[in-house]
């Protein structure tokens with residue numbers, strides 16, 4: 001209330017260069033862009049971005065205010081751009097009652113016992129993919145992406161036919177591989193540029209995945225058990241959703257949600273796991289401590305007691321630290337949809353508000369020596385939800401954060417317990433892949449059988 005009284009109809013200071021230039025800087029090097037501007041203008045600062053002015057912050061008190069706002073006050077940023085990739089009904093874009101309703105239906109699939117029920121699959125999938133590795137160069141991101149997608153396909157569809165699962169995997173990898181990072185800022189980007197090179201892949205990849213999803217939805221509507229292993233899946237839940245007036249989701253709405261889960265459900269986790277795998281093998285002391293810890297679980301043989309693996313503190317701290325130092329979503333993009341006061345500024349409706357974990361996670365008061373990969377920090381002190389937020393926060397917080405952290409631990413623990421890797425070259429550079437960020441594909445690990 002007091003804040004309200006002191007509010008000014010103004011924006012925080014910041015750079016005022018051409019919007020396209022600021023957008024390019026942000027996409028190319030988010031950390032550099034954010035830190036340079038905070039050093040010059042303070043936190044929060046504002047900058048012109050492709051769709052208008054955006055306010056950036058990583059300050060815990062302001063992050064708390066933003067996460068506490070309802071979704072019809074602080075709503076998703078530039079929904080038309082995300083919609084051009086995931087579809088207009090994607091959960092990540094929904095607000096208000098529809099968001100609450102659909103989220104509540106899907107949430108139980110990603111919590112508690114449901115998460116643990118996936119442990120065995122997580123171990124098996126990891127061992128299958130890693131077991132097929134030859135001695136020599138391995139791209140950590142490619143390996144983790146295939147593992148994460150194979151796992152999440154089970155949660156989304158539960159195929160009993162391996163050929164259908166493989167088809168879904170190939171189509172999804174082609175789809176995310178064809179997404180251009182600038183599509184998040186320019187909807188219809190591909191329509192304005194010649195369909196050559198990577199951009200030429202997009203329409204074909206989009207159409208192929210769409211046809212597959214529509215076909216799968218039609219099959220399940222005809223016969224809920226068709227090609228389907230027992231157990232509840234995201235698709236089952238989507239088909240079961242009913243609104244108060246009894247209406248169900250249309251096929252296009254179901255497909256948008258499936259696309260959302262396919263993309264958000266593997267790229268992010270894969271990026272986190274690849275960073276963690278790389279970091280563990282860059283520091284002999286971390287590797288030794290983790291190996292000792294893994295040996296306490298069934299001799300390091302993660303498959304018979306995967307849940308114990310999921311509870312190992314140092315392994316968990318490594319995953320937390322990977323998501324801190326290399327956030328796969330360095331800023332959560334939001335927009336002011338109704339009057340909102342931030343740090344005394346009454347932000348005009350339509351202003352972007354980007355909540356930057358890439359800033360908050362580097363705060364030396366919360367994370368001493370922030371540039372260092374030091375997992376122990378998470379064993380010494382748990383940061384608050386406004387100091388550390390790789391999964392965003394508030395009503396839109398990642399609904400699968402519990403699933404994702406469990407998965408990262410199981411996959412990383414299984415890989416380290418059973419395989420030998422060495423890093424090659426200098427530290428990996430973060431780059432955008434699809435809608436999230438991960439290590440650049442160059443700079444592989446070298447694998448040798450354990």
Ligand code: HEM
Nearest residue numbers: 091092264265268269272329391392393396397398400404
């Ligand atoms: C390390 C892995 C992951 C990270 C870092 C991550 C991060 C995020 C972030 C930052 C958001 C936006 C939150 C906000 O707006 O405040 C989000 C939303 C979401 N994530 Fe994740 N995510 C991960 C894994 C997953 C997985 C495995 C799935 C599904 C299987 C998933 C599904 C979703 C969905 C559906 C939303 C939209 C939620 C909503 O709008 O209510 N994510 N995630």
